[in-house]
Amino acid sequence: MTGFDPNAAAQPGSGVFGLPDDERSAGVILLQVPFDATTSYRRGAADGPAAIVEASRQVDLFDRELGRPYEAGIFACEPDPRIGEWNARARALADPILAAGGAGDDAALLGALAEVNALSERLDALVEEEVEGWLSRGKLVGVVGGDHATPLGAIAAHARRHPGLGVLHVDAHADLRDAYEGFTRSHASIMFNVLARCPDVARIVQVGVRDFGEGELEVQRRAGDRVRCFFDADLARAKLEGASWASLTAPIVAALPGQVYVSFDIDGLDPSLCPSTGTPVPGGLSFHEACYLLSAVARSGRRIVGFDLNEVAPGEGEWDANVGARLLYKMIGCALLSRGA
Secondary structure, eight states: TTOOOTSSOOOOTTTTTOOOOOTTOOEEEEEEEEOOTTSSSOOOOHHHHHHHHHHHSSSSSSSSSBBOOOGEEEEEEEOOHHHHHHHHHHHHHHHHHHHHHSSSTTTTHHHHHHHHHHHHHHHHHHHHHHHHHHHHOOOOOOOOOOOOETHHHHHHHHHHHSSSSSEEOOBBBOOOOOOTTTBOOOOOOOHHHHHOOOTTEEEEEEHHHHHBOOOHHHHHHHHHGGEEEEEEHHHHHHHHHHHHHHHHHHHHHHTOEEHHHHHEEEEOGGGGGGTTTSOOSSOOOOOHHHHHHHHHHHTTEEOOOOOEEEEOOOOOOHHHHHHHHHHHHHHHHHHHOOOOO
């Protein structure tokens, strides 16, 4: 980074966080996956990656706790143009299905549903291939979605390299539906698909969950030790009764194996921090609670091998993207810290 001033304003044309890195010099690679075709309430997450990259140029690079994560080099790849094409096609096909509350027995809608599912499978395969390629080059890889369906391929690639992997899943939703409105790769099904399709994932540890169906509780029950959920209501009640956040994070961290992948849906935060996200829910973590949890994982001796951040929708202002960019930088810093950087 010869000649780069981390204290100066980001220069026009600079990369994510205003950095001059390219794919060769960067130790951290971010994949932008602007796909949100199965979003069931309100869309916008497909615009999240670009908005986060833009907002990231306003983030100060020195962090009092984490030091200088930027020194590892951070590069955000341009999205594969096929993703935008698939998203536009899948959105057009999904809209009448969503409006009808599902395909039912309508032949035309069933055909559209099958095509959306096929496009989602192609997206998963593309993300998995790209992540695997970067991992083979020794990079720390993060996915920036898009809706929460987008990182399935990334989780699969990391789990294959790290058998016994744990997934720290921060989310307002359990995401354990086998399908939602017929979409088998729905944003509401990501953790169901991890359980079904990623046998090398040993455990999913869920934090902040406060909106879920009874069927999802049954999936948790059947999964046994493979899913551990720290419900938001239980965490909130404990805090109201005097428990410290430090004492509450300890069993969360203890439930994770040694190798950890972080999957972070922005709606796991208090919705005042992400008002434009697709399915906001009252409650959730504060920004500092989320950062403390990530730091606790990093300082526990566990290794954060990869991560994703999803469901950031920019809305009319830049608040959502601003919060997303700062959370992303914290995730990168904690991952690097856990790896000895």
